[in-house]
Amino acid sequence: MGTNTNITPNHNTPVPQDPGGGHSGAGRPEGDDGLVARLRQARPMPDPDALVALRARLAAEAEAEGLLDVAYRVVDSPIGPLLVAVTADGLARVAFENEGHGEVLEELAATISPRILTAPRRTDPVARQLDEYFAGRRRRFDLELDLRLARGFRRQVLDQLRLVDFGHTVSYGELARSAGNPRAVRAAGSACATNPVPLVVPCHRVVRSDGSIGQYRGGPEAKRTLLALEAAA
Amino acid sequence: MQPFDRVVEEHGAAVLRVCTALLGPEEAQDAWSETFLAALRAYPRLRPDSNLQGWLVTIAHNKAMDALRRRSRAPVPAGDGTDLSPPGTAAAGDDPAQAAVGRVDCELLAAVRALPPKQQAAVVHHYLADLPYREVAAALGTSPAAARRSAADGVAALRIALGPAGTAGEPTSRPLPRKR
Numbered sequence: 001m002g003t004n005t006n007i008t009p010n011h012n013t014p015v016p017q018d019p020g021g022g023h024s025g026a027g028r029p030e031g032d033d034g035l036v037a038r039l040r041q042a043r044p045m046p047d048p049d050a051l052v053a054l055r056a057r058l059a060a061e062a063e064a065e066g067l068l069d070v071a072y073r074v075v076d077s078p079i080g081p082l083l084v085a086v087t088a089d090g091l092a093r094v095a096f097e098n099e100g101h102g103e104v105l106e107e108l109a110a111t112i113s114p115r116i117l118t119a120p121r122r123t124d125p126v127a128r129q130l131d132e133y134f135a136g137r138r139r140r141f142d143l144e145l146d147l148r149l150a151r152g153f154r155r156q157v158l159d160q161l162r163l164v165d166f167g168h169t170v171s172y173g174e175l176a177r178s179a180g181n182p183r184a185v186r187a188a189g190s191a192c193a194t195n196p197v198p199l200v201v202p203c204h205r206v207v208r209s210d211g212s213i214g215q216y217r218g219g220p221e222a223k224r225t226l227l228a229l230e231a232a233a
Numbered sequence: 234m235q236p237f238d239r240v241v242e243e244h245g246a247a248v249l250r251v252c253t254a255l256l257g258p259e260e261a262q263d264a265w266s267e268t269f270l271a272a273l274r275a276y277p278r279l280r281p282d283s284n285l286q287g288w289l290v291t292i293a294h295n296k297a298m299d300a301l302r303r304r305s306r307a308p309v310p311a312g313d314g315t316d317l318s319p320p321g322t323a324a325a326g327d328d329p330a331q332a333a334v335g336r337v338d339c340e341l342l343a344a345v346r347a348l349p350p351k352q353q354a355a356v357v358h359h360y361l362a363d364l365p366y367r368e369v370a371a372a373l374g375t376s377p378a379a380a381r382r383s384a385a386d387g388v389a390a391l392r393i394a395l396g397p398a399g400t401a402g403e404p405t406s407r408p409l410p411r412k413r
Contacts, residue, residue, distance in 0.1 A: 058273075105238070108236065116238050
């Protein structure tokens with residue numbers, strides 16, 4: 001306690017019920033007020049575990065009441081911690097550490113809803129399937145997706161990307177063609193670069209036509225790791 | 234607007250302390266949950282310049298008072314150290330400050346409950362939630378001067394209600410601040 005220094009009652013305020021009591025002597029020391037001390041004693045610092053339990057309970061009750069617009073959690077992975085955010089409709093965001101998870105949550109608050117809580121239940125299937133993927137036991141994600149953060153041609157590109165199987169790659173040109181606009185190679189590239197749900201919509205399977213690895217939202221090293229993981233399986 | 238999760242992270246402890254002071258550790262958990270659920274419901278409509286802690290403490294104060302009203306209608310449970318005993322039965326002979334750690338300072342709570350609404354709100358926001366008077370005033374829709382006056386009046390009333398034994402550290406030579 002004690003983040004606030006302004007907790008002493010104003011001794012200049014007339015207190016008619018207490019004539020001649022504690023207000024004789026202008027220099028009455030602040031620490032003298034046993035009542036204020038007693039008020040402060042009545043609010044012990046909470047046990048951190050109690051707050052963890054309360055936050056879990058809040059998430060469950062918010063979900064039951066339809067108030068949990070975005071549930072998130074951070075999942076550990078071989079390419080660093082991944083933030084996964086799930087709306088009532090499905091997985092809306094997978095974010096790499098280099099994106100800044102705090103900023104990603106702020107962005108979600110602005111674009112989807114500020115009713116965001118860390119919540120295990122709704123994010124469990126995503127976390128489990130990611131674990132299985134990295135352990136080499138899953139080749140295809142079976143998750144509802146909420147792709148509201150991708151619109152127009154970018155959305156069409158993502159829909160095509162979902163058809164690229166585990167262990168295969170396509171070029172940006174091929175991707176643009178399959179999305180219906182063979183000349184939109186750069187747009188296909190930016191659709192990959194802004195893919196809101198990387199890994200699950202596998203933009204890491206898109207490489208340059210010269211065979212080089214190309215860009216990745218999670219950094220080229222992460223992309224290389226994922227391609228190696230799939231090649232080895 | 235901040236993600237609500239961050240609001241819980243920043244203010245969860247302060248709200249729990251206010252709830253604990255007003256209700257004791259058991260019921261405080263229910264009041265805390267009700268507070269943040271109500272806050273989550275209203276959050277997207279909150280004005281961006283609002284003082285979050287003042288807003289949350291106001292909700293928590295209301296939820297705690299609702300709980301106390303419900304409790305006063307319900308049968309009193311067997312004494313487990315957290316139920317609200319009549320004033321004077323709590324921590325008799327103990328240092329009240331010591332007694333308050335880990336269980337409810339029933340006597341103090343009863344006196345806080347008996348305060349007029351404005352004084353009670355000012356005492357809760359300023360002394361239990363540590364909010365400066367500027368923020369107390371914003372949360373209660375009054376002026377800082379009026380908030381300060383209400384808090385001072387509330388503390389004076391508490392001092393009278395609790396008597397000299399309730400304010401450890403007061404000089405014994407002081408006249409007894411008894412009700413006339």
